[in-house]
Amino acid sequence: VTKRVYIDVEFGSKDEEKGRLVIGLFGDLMPKTVENFASLCASNAYAGTSFYRVISDLNIQGGAVGDSTGKTGLSSFEGGKPFEPDNYNLKHTQAGLVSMVRGIGGGVDSRFFVNTKDEAGWADDRYAAFGMVEEGMDLVKAIERVPVQPPKNAPKKQVKIVASGVI
Secondary structure, three states: OOEEEEEEEEEOHHHOEEEEEEEEEOOOOOHHHHHHHHHHHHOOOOOOOEEEEEEOOOEEEEOOOOOOOOOOOOOOOHHHOOEOOOOOOOOOOOOOEEEEEEOOOOOEEEEEEEEOOOOOHHHOOOOOEEEEEEEOHHHHHHHHOOOEEOOOOEEOOOOEEEEEEEO
């Protein structure tokens, strides 16, 4: 872990459920991907976005900067353009692993997901893991239990990111 960032989340009726995710970033393994994510956190770009997809026993997806639907997002690079992640070397073998969501063209932007179970081999060689939740897995599990609306598994009540930054 070369850097730590945080994401503050609120949800539930009257936003009574809240908490902080502290994510350790693997800058030596994923320098460009970590630079993007850390820059977005540092500029508080994630504030106002949400966890837009919750798939029980799989992952929670969030961080679509500039698009509340989760179909796309903006990177911290050149006008928000998507980019190719550094590599796909880190295997998805642990709950709490944080990876970038890939867009239709294969590039990544601001969107990310958190594994909610240890075995997620379906994501290996397809999604770029770049960090690990160091604090807040209880919050991840609480988000995972939020009621969702099929078919896109969108939370019925917004799970919003209210702040982000670098520790």
